[in-house]
Amino acid sequence: MRQPVYVYKGPELAAYGFGDPHPFGPDRHDVFQTELEAAGLDGAIHYASPRQASVDDLLLFHTPELIDKVSRLSAAGVGFLDTGDTPAVPGIFDAASNVVGTTMASVDAVMAGETRRAFVPIAGLHHAGRGHAAGFCVFNDCGVAVAYLRDRYRVSRIAYVDIDAHHGDGMFYGFEDDPDLIFADIHEDGRFLYPGTGSESETGTGSARGTKLNITVPPGADDNDFARAWARVEAFLEAAEPEFILFQCGADSLAGDPITHLCYTEEAHASAASSLCRIADEYCDGRLIGTGGGGYNRRNIARAWTRVVKSFVAAG
Ligand SMILES: [Zn+2]
Helix, strand or coil, rough: CCCEEECCCHHHHHCCCCCCCCCCCCCHHHHHHHHHHHHCEEECEEEEEECCCHHHHHCEEEEECHHHHHHEEHHHHCCCCCCCCCCCCCCEEEHHHHHHHHHHHHHHHCCCCCCCCCEEECCCCCCCCCCCCCEEEEHHHHHHHHHHHHHHHCCCCCEEEEECCCHHHHHHHHHHCCCCCCHHHHHCCCCCCCCCCCCCCCCCCCCHHHCCCEEEEECCCHHHHHHHHHHHHHHHHHHHCCCCCECCCCCCHECCCCCCCCCCCCHHHHHHHHHHHHHHHHHHCCCCCEHHHHHHHHHHHHHHHHHHHHHHHHHC
């Protein structure tokens, strides 16, 4: 029997944002959910509710100093959590904890066998490091999810795959020396885009050397460039044989995003999602979680994320 794809939805997730006119506005959740509902996938999707992470959950990945800082500045509601990209809006501590808790809830749903694929739209906050917020990312839900899979479920060999336009630096440097975190990231060349990291020579350190794949594409890269890069990701993942896949499918790599320079269409996201379903079926008992990541053109978010969910549904 086919299981429904879990899609997380609710005001607690929508609340993660930095207000108008910040590019990471709280309307991103609703534009996606509206497009998804219009796709007519009823019956193939189960809408699941957000959950809040506890401080102990956050500590699986983050330092107590960061958690204290976010808590304090969230209560004050003024200033920045980093050097100027990520404002300390009132309530951001709870909102960011809800993003982390929801990605953890999706892990629980998959590990309990309730579903094999799940999608969490306002997650994939890949710039947050263990000890700092950065680039609109307060806490790193995928970082916590990796630690949680290991701590709670003894699943250690985990692939993190990232097609957001920006390098997933919080994940890369958070696990740079970890040989069981398989990292594959296609992103715009750091000479042209924040955060400037992720050169192809960065492949992991120490015993983790060779477990990380950074692929840079130039400004203007299109679906053909993506397909060539993706073939390398596929071969890398098949050789690595992970037990679980986390997919960060940022929509800011589509043409028309206001803060990046890549020119994919949503076909890139659809084909990557289908490919990961196949790989997850082969190595991971199908276990695959998608997180929305970035994306600042509302139409692109709605289309790209909906196509990811459609690919999950089509793969069964
Ligand atoms: Zn991004």
